Amino acid sequence: MKKKKAVILLSGGLDSSTTLAIAIEEGFVPHAMSFRYGQRHSCELEAASRIAAVMNVRKHVVIDLDLRKIGGSALTDNIDVPKNRDEASIAGEIPVTYVPARNTVFLSYALGWAEVIGAHDIYIGVNAVDYSGYPDCRPEFIKAFETMANLATKDGVEGRCFSIHAPLVNMTKAEIIRKGVSLDVDYALTHSCYDPGPDGAACGRCDSCILREKGFIDAGIKDPTRYCG
Amino acid sequence: MKKKKAVILLSGGLDSSTTLAIAIEEGFVPHAMSFRYGQRHSCELEAASRIAAVMNVRKHVVIDLDLRKIGGSALTDNIDVPKNRDEASIAGEIPVTYVPARNTVFLSYALGWAEVIGAHDIYIGVNAVDYSGYPDCRPEFIKAFETMANLATKDGVEGRCFSIHAPLVNMTKAEIIRKGVSLDVDYALTHSCYDPGPDGAACGRCDSCILREKGFIDAGIKDPTRYCG
Numbered sequence: 001m002k003k004k005k006a007v008i009l010l011s012g013g014l015d016s017s018t019t020l021a022i023a024i025e026e027g028f029v030p031h032a033m034s035f036r037y038g039q040r041h042s043c044e045l046e047a048a049s050r051i052a053a054v055m056n057v058r059k060h061v062v063i064d065l066d067l068r069k070i071g072g073s074a075l076t077d078n079i080d081v082p083k084n085r086d087e088a089s090i091a092g093e094i095p096v097t098y099v100p101a102r103n104t105v106f107l108s109y110a111l112g113w114a115e116v117i118g119a120h121d122i123y124i125g126v127n128a129v130d131y132s133g134y135p136d137c138r139p140e141f142i143k144a145f146e147t148m149a150n151l152a153t154k155d156g157v158e159g160r161c162f163s164i165h166a167p168l169v170n171m172t173k174a175e176i177i178r179k180g181v182s183l184d185v186d187y188a189l190t191h192s193c194y195d196p197g198p199d200g201a202a203c204g205r206c207d208s209c210i211l212r213e214k215g216f217i218d219a220g221i222k223d224p225t226r227y228c229g
Numbered sequence: 230m231k232k233k234k235a236v237i238l239l240s241g242g243l244d245s246s247t248t249l250a251i252a253i254e255e256g257f258v259p260h261a262m263s264f265r266y267g268q269r270h271s272c273e274l275e276a277a278s279r280i281a282a283v284m285n286v287r288k289h290v291v292i293d294l295d296l297r298k299i300g301g302s303a304l305t306d307n308i309d310v311p312k313n314r315d316e317a318s319i320a321g322e323i324p325v326t327y328v329p330a331r332n333t334v335f336l337s338y339a340l341g342w343a344e345v346i347g348a349h350d351i352y353i354g355v356n357a358v359d360y361s362g363y364p365d366c367r368p369e370f371i372k373a374f375e376t377m378a379n380l381a382t383k384d385g386v387e388g389r390c391f392s393i394h395a396p397l398v399n400m401t402k403a404e405i406i407r408k409g410v411s412l413d414v415d416y417a418l419t420h421s422c423y424d425p426g427p428d429g430a431a432c433g434r435c436d437s438c439i440l441r442e443k444g445f446i447d448a449g450i451k452d453p454t455r456y457c458g
Contacts, residue, residue: 063295070290070342101341104381108337112330113299141380148373152333152365 005029005119006165007110010060012047013192014212015125015168018180020055022167023123025183031117032060033110037102038068043200047191054189059117063109067099083195083205103136104145107164111149114162120155123165129172142166173215181221188224201228234258234348235394236339239289241276242421243441244354244397247409249284251396252352254412260346261289262339266331267297272429276420283418288346292338296328312424312434332365333374340378340391349384349391356397356405371395402444410450417453426457433457 006028008020023030034048045062052060103126110122126137135141146164150156168176180187192212193202202209204227216223235257237249252259263277274291281289332355339351355366364370375393379385397405409416421441422431431438433456445452 061298063298064293066292066294067341069292070338071345098383099341100344100383101337101378101381104337104340104377105334108330108333109299111333112296112328115329116299135383135386136381138380141377144373144377144380148333148370148377149330151367151370151373152330154327154329154364157364 003027003029004121005031005058005114005117006121006123007031007033007114007117007119008057008123009106009110009125010034010048010052010057011125012044012049012051012190013125013208014173014180014187014190014215015127015176016048017051017055017125017185017187017190018176018183019123019125019165019167020051020057021180021183021185023121023165024055028121030055030057031113031119032057033106033113034060034062035065035106035109036062037065037099043196044191046200047189050189054186061113065105067102067105070100083203085207085210098134101136103134103141107145107149111153111162115153115155120160120162121165122162123167125168126166127168127171127173127176129170137169139166139169142169172218173211174218177215177219177221181219186224188226192225197228201226203228232256232258233350234260234287234343234346235350235352236260236262236343236346236348237286237352238335238339238354239263239277239281239286240354241273241278241280241419242354242437243402243409243416243419243444244356244405245277246280246284246354246414246416246419247405247412248352248354248396249280249286250409250412250414252350252394253284257350259284259286260342260348261286262335262342263289263291264294264335264338265291266294266328272425273420275429276418279418283415290342294334296331296334299329312432314436314439327363330365332363332370336374336378336393340382343391344382344384349389350394351391352394352396354397355395356400356402358399358401366398368395368398371398401447402440403447406444406448406450410448415453417455421454430455430457 006023008023010016010032032052128138142164149162192208194206194208195203235252237252239245239261261281357367371393378391421437423435423437424432431454
């Protein structure tokens, strides 16, 4: 039987790289989609390309997005990325790194591409446990997007329904790392930092770095991340 | 009391221009959003700018989209636009001019912008009566998008809910034209054709031209459209 295709949203970070490995484990031919959206940390796109290459992604497209025209986020605008927050602060509120409607835009593109290439499975590495308080990382958002997607598309209305997979949604960062290591994900190739140094090294102090570092400690796995200084 | 802002998706066509007039009639300060998405009929963007100017839109942003990388539509690819179809054929199937997930992508951007500027009302000129068979023009799609939007966003989860308005959804083309004329929309400034001539004149034979021309006849209103030849 011919293997089915899936579209995987691949940022080049730890979570999306693990999600890609899970989609492959689940038997799909992986098609990866990344976005250049004016993010400060565009070196994550280089990480996405490295990951796509070593994990034998069939096709990797990088979409140019115009989110800077919308503005409103520390990830795309001249707003400082918060540093050295503890875990409670990270979990407690929606931070300035929130990009309005980002995952909605990403999933909409993935949906369009999936329909064109005949894929009906879309993977996204959102996580509602060790997350940064973003509303579009919760399971109820994913479910609502799936319902909408099947009303929005030719395939959906004709009964060839789309599934949005969020396999990490209820996992801790440590569980995600252990899962990825069991699937041979090389986390040294991934990039998570929101505010990297000029050579791409991680700052070690933004929310994303703090959650990542703690994940490796909790998992009891050596952290391969290259930090600044 | 300070007037509320609304985001209006403005293609520069007959439907979206009428929708803009309705949003203004309903008391909103209009903010218009258009997309350059590799469409064959990019002169509709010039129409959008003309309309935005004469209707005193507060701000008009044009977003560059990368839909050509996704492909799969006669509106963005080298696929022939169908011509001279009768109304029954137009209504009977999803045509090759369908752009996968287009309205989903458009509404996602509008949602992001709305949240940044503090608008909670988004207008889209979709129509499920005299329409071209696109699934993302139906009321059930609009409703599902709204539900998703309120789970996707900071404002939505904090109770400042978004409404997606589709005031034309159950109107015939003739009713839309009569409504627009009553609101002083100058349809000579609008552009609907999928496959215009080099000078921007309408072909008169694509689905969009056929539905538009019939609308003016049914409404008993003189058609100001400039046709080729």
